[in-house]
Amino acid sequence: GAVVSQHPSWVICKSGTSVKIECRSLDFQATTMFWYRQFPKQSLMLMATSNEGSKATYEQGVEKDKFLINHASLTLSTLTVTSAHPEDSSFYICSATLSSYNEQFFGPGTRLTVL
């Protein structure tokens, strides 16, 4: 299957700082990328859908000013958690798809810990 990478794999930051997470499709051009969040012992929750060159579509209850998503190219999407707080500590996972008729390929995830 296609390969999706995330960077960093884990990050620890102080409360109030901003953290950027990168998601890259390594061997294909992703028209759409998705961002998920997963708390311990819970399932994945979709945060937003990102199409290259357009604004992300956020799921209900997800603050777009808190979680900034940029999808500037067909191989890169970034998620910035602004003014992070301890409750933002979570496992953030991205996925990418070539088209709506293809399966999503997931990245390995980024574990964010806010102190």
Next chain:
Amino acid sequence: DAKTTQPPSMDCAEGRAANLPCNHSTISGNEYVYWYRQIHSQGPQYIIHGLKNNETNEMASLIITEDRKSSTLILPHATLRDTAVYYCIVRVHPVMDSSYKLIFGSGTRLLVRP
């Protein structure tokens, strides 16, 4: 909300077949059934998907009932490395949008015993 229901946990012996059920009684005619699995602290891994016919690949088989209201994922010879959370997902196409969303439910935690 997820459109599927799965048992929270199952176990099977190594080398035996693992049969994971999924109910999706409200599935629409053009919606596919997808299966992913997530090994601890990793991103989900695609396993298989289908519309109405049974499907098989190198990882698993997918059996979909004729009325499409339920399906079963079969791992023919489970190994210890198959221990994971298995998610059955109905693929949703948002209106006026060519992309699609995967809405994850709670999944089934499969434990393969030595």
